[in-house]
Amino acid sequence: MRHTLSVTVENEPGVLSRVSGLFTGRGFNIESLNVGPTLDPGVSVMTITTEGDEQIIEQIVKQLRKLITVIKVVDLTEMKSVLRELVMLKVNANDANRAEILRVVDIFRCKVVDVSIDELTIEATGNHEKISAIVGLLTRFGIKEISRSGMVAMKRSTQG
Amino acid sequence: MELTGAQILLECLKREGVEVLFGFPGGAVIDIYNELPNSSIKHVLVRHEQGAIHAADGFARASGKVGVCLVTSGPGATNTVTGIATAYMDSIPVVILTGQVPTPLIGNDAFQEVDIVGITRPCTKHNYLVKDIRELAHVIRQAFYLAKSGRPGPVLVDLPKDVMQVKTEFIWPEDVKMRSYNPNYKPHAGQIRKVANLIREAERPLIYAGGGVITSKGHEALTWLAQKLHIPVTATLMGLGCFPGDDPLWLGMLGMHGTYAANMAVNNADLVLAVGARFDDRVTGKVSTFAPMAKLVHIDIDPTSIQKNVSVHVPLVADCRLALEALKEEMEPTLEDYDFEGGHMSWVTKVQVWGKEHPLTYKQSETTIKPQYVVEKLYELTNGDAIIATEVGQNQMWAAQFYKFKRPNTFLSSGGLGTMGYGFPAAIGAQFACPGKMVIDVAGDGSIQMNIQEMATSVCNNLGVKIVILNNGYLGMVRQWQELFYNRNYCETCMDAQPDFVKLAEAYGATGFRITEVGDVERILKQALETPGTVIVDVRVEREENVYPMVPAGASLTDMLLV
Numbered sequence: 001m002r003h004t005l006s007v008t009v010e011n012e013p014g015v016l017s018r019v020s021g022l023f024t025g026r027g028f029n030i031e032s033l034n035v036g037p038t039l040d041p042g043v044s045v046m047t048i049t050t051e052g053d054e055q056i057i058e059q060i061v062k063q064l065r066k067l068i069t070v071i072k073v074v075d076l077t078e079m080k081s082v083l084r085e086l087v088m089l090k091v092n093a094n095d096a097n098r099a100e101i102l103r104v105v106d107i108f109r110c111k112v113v114d115v116s117i118d119e120l121t122i123e124a125t126g127n128h129e130k131i132s133a134i135v136g137l138l139t140r141f142g143i144k145e146i147s148r149s150g151m152v153a154m155k156r157s158t159q160g
Numbered sequence: 161m162e163l164t165g166a167q168i169l170l171e172c173l174k175r176e177g178v179e180v181l182f183g184f185p186g187g188a189v190i191d192i193y194n195e196l197p198n199s200s201i202k203h204v205l206v207r208h209e210q211g212a213i214h215a216a217d218g219f220a221r222a223s224g225k226v227g228v229c230l231v232t233s234g235p236g237a238t239n240t241v242t243g244i245a246t247a248y249m250d251s252i253p254v255v256i257l258t259g260q261v262p263t264p265l266i267g268n269d270a271f272q273e274v275d276i277v278g279i280t281r282p283c284t285k286h287n288y289l290v291k292d293i294r295e296l297a298h299v300i301r302q303a304f305y306l307a308k309s310g311r312p313g314p315v316l317v318d319l320p321k322d323v324m325q326v327k328t329e330f331i332w333p334e335d336v337k338m339r340s341y342n343p344n345y346k347p348h349a350g351q352i353r354k355v356a357n358l359i360r361e362a363e364r365p366l367i368y369a370g371g372g373v374i375t376s377k378g379h380e381a382l383t384w385l386a387q388k389l390h391i392p393v394t395a396t397l398m399g400l401g402c403f404p405g406d407d408p409l410w411l412g413m414l415g416m417h418g419t420y421a422a423n424m425a426v427n428n429a430d431l432v433l434a435v436g437a438r439f440d441d442r443v444t445g446k447v448s449t450f451a452p453m454a455k456l457v458h459i460d461i462d463p464t465s466i467q468k469n470v471s472v473h474v475p476l477v478a479d480c481r482l483a484l485e486a487l488k489e490e491m492e493p494t495l496e497d498y499d500f501e502g503g504h505m506s507w508v509t510k511v512q513v514w515g516k517e518h519p520l521t522y523k524q525s526e527t528t529i530k531p532q533y534v535v536e537k538l539y540e541l542t543n544g545d546a547i548i549a550t551e552v553g554q555n556q557m558w559a560a561q562f563y564k565f566k567r568p569n570t571f572l573s574s575g576g577l578g579t580m581g582y583g584f585p586a587a588i589g590a591q592f593a594c595p596g597k598m599v600i601d602v603a604g605d606g607s608i609q610m611n612i613q614e615m616a617t618s619v620c621n622n623l624g625v626k627i628v629i630l631n632n633g634y635l636g637m638v639r640q641w642q643e644l645f646y647n648r649n650y651c652e653t654c655m656d657a658q659p660d661f662v663k664l665a666e667a668y669g670a671t672g673f674r675i676t677e678v679g680d681v682e683r684i685l686k687q688a689l690e691t692p693g694t695v696i697v698d699v700r701v702e703r704e705e706n707v708y709p710m711v712p713a714g715a716s717l718t719d720m721l722l723v
């Protein structure tokens with residue numbers, strides 16, 4: 001099963017290699033990894049998506065917590081959270097299919113960010129399923145280039 | 161007062177209680193060496209940096225304190241890597257201080273520059289590069305705190321030359337606070353009650369103790385529980401010494417070269433209390449058949465050890481000593497209400513019968529010297545009171561099997577990494593930790609040649625370390641596998657082209673003995689142990705003797721090859 005982990009770390013040199021080294025060294029799998037600053041300049045947050053059975057995910061979480069520079073690990077899979085990824089796609093477009101591509105763009109509330117005679121560059125954000133659906137639908141037009149940000153995530157506010 | 165980085169470093173080491181530093185100088189650490197004569201810390205000059213790190217490790221294992229080594233940048237630093245990994249695998253507290261090129265040159269492929277922080281990231285508990293002198297005191301404080309707290313381990317501090325040269329106001333950080341590191345020592349009361357109830361219900365309980373009992377000094381509480389509740393005890397290689405080896409409840413080591421009684425007990429127990437042990441594959445054999453009838457309780461300070469290799473019924477993240485003491489407190493008031501002795505009688509008897517059916521044994525010979533016999537004699541001659549370091553291979557297993565360890569911190573052996581060349585420098589470190597004790601390295605002829613250069617260190621410090629080489633002229637443990645599993649294809653394991661170990665001892669200014677006759681073993685060993693200073697005893701043992709019992713790798717613990 002896919003899990004999304006939110007990992008709060010000390011913002012210091014080497015912290016990324018400590019985390020990525022843990023995954024390669026122990027044979028865990030990283031699907032995407034995203035790092036960014038927080039309001040506290042001393043702290044960064046990494047969002048890691050990974051796959052594995054319960055026992056492996058438990059080890060990954062524990063091993064991450066064991067790293068001295070890791071402050072907090074939360075498995076967002078277990079709680080209500082918002083997951084978003086940004087993807088940019090350069091798609092082949094001609095007069096015959098441009099309208100259809102734009103319909104897909106419309107339906108998924110994507111944005112066209114660049115246009116040329118034979119290409120459209122599309123920006124989309126969404127959760128994993130939505131991004132997969134968009135990529136799936138656009139594949140038949142011919143995707144020339146794709147760039148994905150990896151997942152960022154946040155726990156939802158508790159209600160009431 | 162303003163101090164240089166080198167002065168601050170040495171002042172911090174002193175305040176951390178460091179008495180001995182094992183090291184080897186070079187350009188990047190020359191500023192530290194320049195200050196050393198002004199410090200009260202004793203420096204031991206080794207002959208190879210691997211010797212320094214193993215000596216620091218041996219010092220730590222024998223004393224329970226943090227061992228420290230100091231080496232230069234580049235090759236000095238890389239020479240310690242094997243020893244760092246050795247300490248890491250066995251959770252030993254050491255601090256490694258490495259010199260580094262000046263900060264402006266870092267990343268430029270400067271002379272003797274190596275990214276030692278990058279290299280050792282996966283084999284240290286944590287590591288640091290100190291780029292700013294204002295961080296130095298904090299980092300040193302954190303390094304010692306990390307090394308010895310929680311699950312101990314090696315911590316490396318990389319010290320650029322310019323940071324050692326500049327000056328700053330020295331402020332000693334009174335305490336160490338780290339928001340991201342808070343090991344949990346205290347056992348959960350509810351879990352303790354659960355364990356106590358499992359013990360009360362169990363008919364065939366077994367304690368499986370590991371290195372964590374030694375680290376936490378939990379041996380006394382463990383011994384109390386075992387003896388009062390009549391629970392047989394087995395231990396891993398790393399746990400040897402946590403329970404008296406001459407107690408009737410002692411089953412010997414478990415695992416690949418464990419005793420028949422210990423492995424049978426694991427297989428038949430209905431409750432296994434794993435205390436400070438990590439279910440290593442050398443211990444469990446085939447995991448799916450490990451302790452098939454037992455409820456498993458696992459006490460360990462490191463959450464990652466729990467549920468890693470086997471799934472346990474009652475996990476308990478805590479310090480072993482505190483957990484065992486809490487258990488004792490829980491059990492003591494109701495001790496009278498339960499008849500543990502009667503209740504466990506048939507189980508204890510059964511286990512002891514296994515011990516009698518297949519004890520640790522060997523076929524004594526009139527003509528050749530059996531290595532096991534040599535270890536037995538060492539045990540007798542030292543009354544079981546020596547500190548025994550070992551190399552790796554058959555010599556290590558025979559030492560573990562035939563020396564009955566009575567006290568913790570008396571068996572020093574590279575378990576997790578299995579580093580040949582560990583034993584002798586570790587013995588040197590142990591001798592510095594315990595100057596009054598007899599320290600013996602039980603060695604193999606192959607392993608001893610991996611750090612033999614430390615003879616000079618031992619001799620010039622007038623150390624009384626005794627090296628007893630169980631000389632079979634083979635890389636014996638590998639040869640044993642070739643014999644049993646590779647059709648006797650002894651490819652590259654015959655080491656009969658050897659130095660003359662007696663002359664070698666003499667060349668270093670030490671004393672050498674050779675034993676070739678069974679009848680001489682006791683007499684010459686005694687003489688060797690009584691000889692002051694560093695001694696090598698070259699014992700020519702039966703060349704193709706094997707270590708038994710043996711559970712082939714990946715087989716179930718009950719599939720033992722016996723003598």
Ligand SMILES: Cc1cc2nc3c(=O)[nH]c(=O)nc-3n(C[C@H](O)[C@H](O)[C@H](O)COP(=O)(O)OP(=O)(O)OC[C@H]3O[C@@H](n4cnc5c(N)ncnc54)[C@H](O)[C@@H]3O)c2cc1C
Nearest residue numbers: 370371372396397398415416417436438461480575576578
């Ligand atoms: C040739 C060879 C053959 C070997 N054969 C065998 C064999 O037959 N049998 C055998 O047992 N071993 C054998 N070994 C050793 C084996 O490889 C492992 O090193 C050993 O079994 C591990 O011991 P341990 O489980 O006690 O763990 P250790 O490595 O000692 O780990 C200690 C555990 O305790 C925990 N801990 C540390 N401090 C505390 C604390 N304060 N409180 C609570 N928990 C703590 C740690 O988190 C860790 O999980 C062999 C090694 C070699 C080289």
Ligand SMILES: Cc1ncc(C[n+]2csc(CCOP(=O)(O)OP(=O)(O)O)c2C)c(N)n1
Nearest residue numbers: 553554555578580604605606607635636637
């Ligand atoms: C540094 C290192 N290299 C290789 C090995 C693999 N190895 C394990 S035991 C062994 C044989 C050791 O020979 P010796 O020291 O003579 O001990 P014996 O088994 O003969 O007692 C070898 C080569 C190792 N453990 N460590």
Ligand SMILES: [Mg+2]
Nearest residue numbers: 604605634636
């Ligand atoms: Mg040998």
